[in-house]
Amino acid sequence: MAQENWDHGWERLLWKQKSYPDNFVPKSFLSSLRQNPNFRPYTYLQLVISACAITQHLSTIIIFLDVFARLYDGALDARILIWASVLSFGVGFASASLLDLRTDHIASLTGSKAKTVKSSILVFLALMSLSPVLRTLTAATSSDSIWALSACLFVLNALLADYTALQPELHRHRRLTSVLSMNAAISSAVVLASRLPSDLAVFALLLMAIQLFALFPPLRRRLQTCPVLVQILITTALGGSSLALTLPLSTPATILITVSFIFVTFVAPGVLVWAQKYKNEIRGTWDPAVPKINNAATFS
Structure with a gap:
């Protein structure tokens, strides 16, 4: 009889004086048990499409390393790389403008793009003036240390990169991890560029690094909101380009990269x-109670 009274008067309150022990629970205690209440099952196709962003980012890193290897060996003319970077900047600028046309007003769009062009020109001039300094930045450091440092920075870049889709209304805000990821990649590019033989090669490599690791990630995240076919085409183009550039340099590396992509x-x-x-x-x-806050409530 006492047990039934305890069941009837049981409360989840420890501060009250009760007639039953603190460790007592009624028979109905497990009736509200829920298993995986917030579980949302993923589908294989959905995860494959989401993983394309990771493959795209890894492809850009490999493309950058392939270009660096050719500049380091003198197999690539730095002037060709500069013109290719300028052309890719134009394509990316046009793509970003088309994406902005769907959300922004024409007046604000014109103003923001003018600022972007002005900033790009300033970065271009700054790289030209700093190239002689950056070329001798690590002259007293051994090449083995440079390769190891660069590898660690690129691993950090891949781990901290933001692979989520960027909504149009939030495209001006960046997470701290994405900023750290960009800084790691640019730092790696700087230490690698210091091993190149000429100032022009340093300028060309850093110009490419800024486009791949500072300008392309936000554009890539915005393109993730486009149809799935766009994601497939971008992933195929970047992955194929990275493999095509790596194959003449090293067949084992190409096989390893292919396996990694798969x-x-x-x-x-x-x-x-x-x-x-x-x-x-x-x-x-x-479980602890979760407070429910009414966003519509006003406080005087």
């Missing part, structure tokens, strides 16, 4: 889908 794009999503069945999150009355 794993990131196709195998890893499958592993995640398979692992979903082991997810077991239990929620119940023992």
